[in-house]
Amino acid sequence: MIEFDAVTKRYPDGTVAVDSVDLHVPSGKITVLVGPSGCGKTTSLRMINRMVEPTGGRILIDGTDTNTSDPATLRRGIGYVIQHAGLFPHRTVVDNVATVPILLGWRRKKARQRAMELLELVGLPPELSDRYPSQLSGGQQQRVGVARALGADPPIMLMDEPFSAVDPVVRESLQDEFLRLQQDLGKTIVFVTHDIDEAIKLGDQVAVFQAGGHLAQVATPPDLLADPADDFVAGFVGKDRGYRALSFTPADGLPLEKEPTVEVGADAEVARRTSVEGWVLVLDDARRPQGWLDVSRLTGEDEVTPTVLHRGGTVASATGSLRGALDAALSSPTGRGVIVDDIGALLGTVRPAQVLVQIENAAAEAEARH
Amino acid sequence: MDWLEVVVLFLQHLWLSVVPLLLGLAVAIPLGWLARRYRRLYAPMLGVTGLAYTIPSLALFVALPVILGTQILSPVNVVVALTIYTLALLVRTVADGLGAVPDDVRQAALAMGYRPLPRFLRVELPVAVPVIGAGLRVAAVSNVSLVTVSALLGVPQLGALFVDGLNRAYLAPLITGIVLCVVLALLLDGLILLGTRALTPWQRERGAT
Structure with missing residues (x-):
């Protein structure tokens, strides 16, 4: 469980990136942070593993203030998937995935074994393991990025627009696989996107951010479509809300006619x-x-x-x-x-x-x- | 002209070129890191090192014994002078090479939980090797050429053959000196190229699927 308690990030020039955000991220669920660019969603994400330090408020992980942990140790225990994958170009796929286990002091052989298992888990054929990232397609790189984040089996995963740099067809299959993977793994996931459709598809809970780092609404996808908190959320969620909300109503019980x-x-x-x-x-x-x-x-x-x-x-x-x-x-x-x-x-x-x-x-x- | 003497001059020239290259690289890496880490230092640091490169080599060879208290004939003067020139070339190269490390790679290393020094040594520096290697090749060739100037002071190396040839108005040593300088420059250039390739198998494989 991750708890944002009146978290604020104010830069020295006076810009407020995140403005007193309170947010409860439940364990084992996907929480999506969504909003237009510059709304503070990525900054909020990065404050969880202290890549950005809050200037006010606290972030608690399972009740412990992140401020009291050593940043590098904290980060090794939290998976991070970055936009464009951010793979290390000088390391093979398997060594990229073994990064965190090796940082944690695992023996190389065991770390690589673990990495091979993870590659299989994310649906990459083992023969890609000794390629370099530049030899992979964008979709494959993104899978390696997910495998690398799962390296040490962290309970928490932070994902920063992981699927936005691939084409729409690949994106959809990555999203579907991601949901299937999450069903098995049950990680606590914080996922950042600017795409409201992606947020509605993936989120158990969606937090809509507004320019200036305000949290405008936190709701389940059906509630967000049915009952936007204000004009901003309604506008951001977009048109066809009634039709899109039908995605959350099961079709069972429809009277079917026999068709010759x-x-x-x-x-x-x-x-x-x-x-x-x-x-x-x-x-x-x-x-x-x-x-x-x-x-x-x-x-x-x-x-x-x-x-x-x-x-x-x-x-x-x-x-x-x-x-x-x-x-x-x-x-x-x-x-x-x-x-x-x-x-x-x-x-x-x-x-x-x-x-x-x-x-x-x-x-x-x-x-x-x- | 004694062949054994020429071989000795060649080897002298080799170490007078290579030792400053290695010393310069060793100092340029932390300085280049500083120039990237503290952006305010970038312009002044490159200004100072760039200025150092404009000092005429002969002037430096003459001035250094006074500053360092060394003998005028001491090879230490040559090594120190060329280290300064190497540094002038490589600080910029290292800083720009580190600057060319993609930001998402840097961010990923931070997010994985690398502490600052391992992050630099195991992610940023290796990724900057192609750029640093290219700068090192320029510095190596420049050193081979600059070493010859110290012949005017009498420091023994291939440049001595030029002086000898000029003094005696005799072409053979002159040409031998030039050819061997070119050979030495090509040799060092090739070695650095091979070394860079060996360190960056990921560059060779690029797009080879």
Whole structure:
């Protein structure tokens, strides 16, 4: 548990980077500090491991004032992932990851063994271990950065915009893996980003900072979307809040309709007979939806081939959120949203109106609980 | 002209060039660190060392015995003078080399829990080696050339062959001296290059995937 107690950072020129921040960072959870540039989020992060010294207030880690610990010792016990990874260019991947264990006095062999395990944990193939950082892609470097921060298995991890320097596709997969990793590791994580969508996706708790180092609001992502504390937070969280909040409402309990289907390779005549309102859903041999077929396009074809399928509709998982289910219903050319199970096999379809009823029910339930 | 004598002059020249190079580097590293650590020192320190480089070498060779109380023929004068010149070249190189260490690398080293001295010796200095190595090559070649001037005072090294050749209006020693100076400069340059490469395998591998 990390406790900010009226923490202030004022520079000698009078600039206030962090203004009397009180913040409770619960153990085993991800707390995201988010805000525009110059709002003091990174400064707040760096005060936890004393890379920046507060000029007022205290920071307590499990009840101990960080001011009473030796800074280097404190830092070895706190993982730190930096933007652009900040890998040591003169050391191989494995030696980068072994940095903190070696600083803690582990024998080299044991430290490297540990480093190899960590590389596996973050999904890097062992043959990359004796490469130098400049030989890796940005995404790979960032994984090495995460592995290095996990070096001595610290209970606390500080992450400063770790995924902002990679392209959006890589960023999304890094975020997903990060969440999966955190499920197993259960670290106390403080994560800095300027991207509100990243904050909402990753945070168990989101702390929104405002220019001048003010903490504007601390809330769970759904509460932040549903009930921004003021105009600044509302503006920063952005548009489509109602729609985005659906990400946090589970889609279970949706009434699914049975959908007539054909398999890829089916006879064209069968497809025509099976279709409803001119469309039929086409599956592969594992019952995974491949796309909708407009049977009027089947002129001159003997059988259903993948090339004639409409690929526009999204597919939602029954264990996912109502946001996914609504999007599947809205994006389907037939108005029937495709819902699948965890392994991607078809469960049934749902219409937009049915999703809306479910949304209203969920809202009423939430209201009743309050 | 005795070949054995030429070999002796060559070896003399070698150590008169190399010893100041090593001494200069040893002093330049902490000074360069200071110039980076305390930014206010950077400009004055480079100003002073840069000024030192403009002192004519002959003047320094003559002045040093007076200052140090050494014999005019003592090789110590040459070593001290060239150490000053090496320093003039290398303080800037070391300071700029350390300055070229990426900030995120420096920050990462701090965040991992390095204390200041190990951080300098095990992260910042190794990362600055390519820049320092390049500066060292310039200083080595400059030293080989500057050593010859001390021949005018009679300190034995390859420059003595120039004086000999001029005095006797005889080309052979003159050319031998020039060729051997060039050979020595290339030799030192190559050795430093190899040493830099050996210390920076990570530079060679760059982009070799």
